[in-house]
Amino acid sequence: AQRVTQPEKLLSVFKGAPVELKCNYSYSGSPELFWYVQYSRQRLQLLLRHISRESIKGFTADLNKGETSFHLKKPFAQEEDSAMYYCALSAHRDDKIIFGKGTRLHILP
């Protein structure tokens, strides 16, 4: 079964410190992995996807098939990074997205 696990419900990080939001997935094929973000009072929006290999707002995520992980990283946290982050998976030949439960990132001043 397809599953996305985000082990941390809440992550508090000091401004300027590195950030790593963990995401592990369960899927036997080749998935498409995403990170979505929801800032306060805003709608859910796509942050980045593994296929594009982009860095968005300083965030990167590398797909590690051996560890079945897609952790989100940023070297230096900023206060505006405080938000809810969801890791998500789309299976081969499938259009629905499987979401993790989300991690609330709180950047401390």
Place this chain on the structure above:
Amino acid sequence: NAGVMQNPRHLVRRRGQEARLRCSPMKGHSHVYWYRQLPEEGLKFMVYLQKENIIDESGMPKERFSAEFPKEGPSILRIQQVVRGDSAAYFCASSLEQGRFQPQHFGDGTRLSIL
């Protein structure tokens, strides 16, 4: 482009009533997805529709829930005889084309509260 529009933003119903949630996709998008988020849970896929067709309803409860996306007008998620457990946030997303590489754009959601 106003993006995906959902209404109402908040809906209160008593047990046994019907709830109708509406979703207007982004202009030009013909693919609509509904997700449900229970308290303390992630978003869970419910149903995927194209104009006048249900493509995948594997996440829909078998009873009381139905969805449609008519040729004209918004997509409707309908919950009959609501129960307390239906209280959740319901999100709609739309995409331009089919396929897992197509980004989905989300609405603000409808928060359904059952008294």
